[in-house]
Amino acid sequence: MPRGYAFLSRLAGFAVSFSFMATLLHAADSSPLKAGFGVVDITPQIEAGKPTWLAGKELNRAATGVHDPLYARALVLDDGQRKLALVLVDSIGLPRPSIVRAREGLKDFHHVLVASTHSHESPDVIGIWGPSEGVSGVVPAYVQRVEAGIVEAVRKAAAAAVPAKAEYATAEDETLLGDFRLPEVYDGVIRLLRLRRADDGQPLGLLVQWNSHGVEPDKNSLVSRDYMGSTVEALEKRHGCPVIFFQGAIGGLMGTPKKLVADARAGKISGGIFGFIDACGAAIADLAESRKRFRFRYE
Numbered sequence: 001m002p003r004g005y006a007f008l009s010r011l012a013g014f015a016v017s018f019s020f021m022a023t024l025l026h027a028a029d030s031s032p033l034k035a036g037f038g039v040v041d042i043t044p045q046i047e048a049g050k051p052t053w054l055a056g057k058e059l060n061r062a063a064t065g066v067h068d069p070l071y072a073r074a075l076v077l078d079d080g081q082r083k084l085a086l087v088l089v090d091s092i093g094l095p096r097p098s099i100v101r102a103r104e105g106l107k108d109f110h111h112v113l114v115a116s117t118h119s120h121e122s123p124d125v126i127g128i129w130g131p132s133e134g135v136s137g138v139v140p141a142y143v144q145r146v147e148a149g150i151v152e153a154v155r156k157a158a159a160a161a162v163p164a165k166a167e168y169a170t171a172e173d174e175t176l177l178g179d180f181r182l183p184e185v186y187d188g189v190i191r192l193l194r195l196r197r198a199d200d201g202q203p204l205g206l207l208v209q210w211n212s213h214g215v216e217p218d219k220n221s222l223v224s225r226d227y228m229g230s231t232v233e234a235l236e237k238r239h240g241c242p243v244i245f246f247q248g249a250i251g252g253l254m255g256t257p258k259k260l261v262a263d264a265r266a267g268k269i270s271g272g273i274f275g276f277i278d279a280c281g282a283a284i285a286d287l288a289e290s291r292k293r294f295r296f297r298y299e
């Protein structure tokens with residue numbers, strides 16, 4: 001990728017992610033805001049003779065099992081005028097036709113944003129990580145399952161929506177990133193949007209946005225949410241509510257912390273590839289917890 005393009009694309013990604021949060025909070029200016037969260041399992045079935053090809057880096061990675069389940073996770077916001085759905089799938093990406101088909105099942109929503117966590121340990125739904133170069137790894141039945149999971153997660157979130165208030169916080173540590181292409185440009189800000197019940201203040205759910213590719217797969221053959229799953233699990237325990245991980249500006253190439261990569265190479269992180277994945281996920285969760293107080297932007 002030309003340097004200038006890489007730099008501009010990263011700046012654009014930063015602007016999009018920042019304005020996304022601002023727009024979301026502004027959307028809640030007219031009351032009352034309702035919010036709900038929905039989570040649906042989209043883990044592929046691993047069967048003999050029907051390979052699930054893992055995406056991320058290496059070709060010819062047929063899954064041999066599941067390390068941790070994959071999900072479609074949705075937040076629905078409804079201010080009485082407009083309904084928005086923000087959906088994340090544990091996936092390397094998702095082609096636009098799938099998102100268009102999912103939206104067909106959600107025509108009562110004004111906006112449906114679908115994004116992916118960019119797990120490097122999830123099935124190939126793009127068509128470039130099959131058994132060999134030029135051979136697609138896409139299993140159409142699985143892609144249909146993801147599309148159905150998006151619709152189901154949004155419906156669950158809509159059914160769970162209750163009057164809510166929103167609060168926003170950030171923290172920053174660019175040493176938790178490694179930029180593996182020139183020029184080195186970092187977005188080391190983690191952004192958190194938490195929704196609470198308007199009546200008793202209990203947490204409804206948390207959106208977290210960080211900015212790094214999945215972990216280098218290193219011949220792993222187990223399906224996993226990648227480090228994003230470890231971050232989500234840690235934050236769900238601490239906040240007692242569903243957590244949705246939004247991926248930020250990762251072009252360039254924004255990867256896992258160089259310090260942790262060096263520690264792993266020096267044998268300082270045990271547990272193999274998933275020990276490394278958990279170490280990365282825990283570091284991001286700890287960064288989220290180092291935030292200053294949530295600021296109330298809407299009550």
Ligand SMILES: [Zn+2]
Pocket residue numbers: 056118120213214
């Ligand atoms: Zn990647």
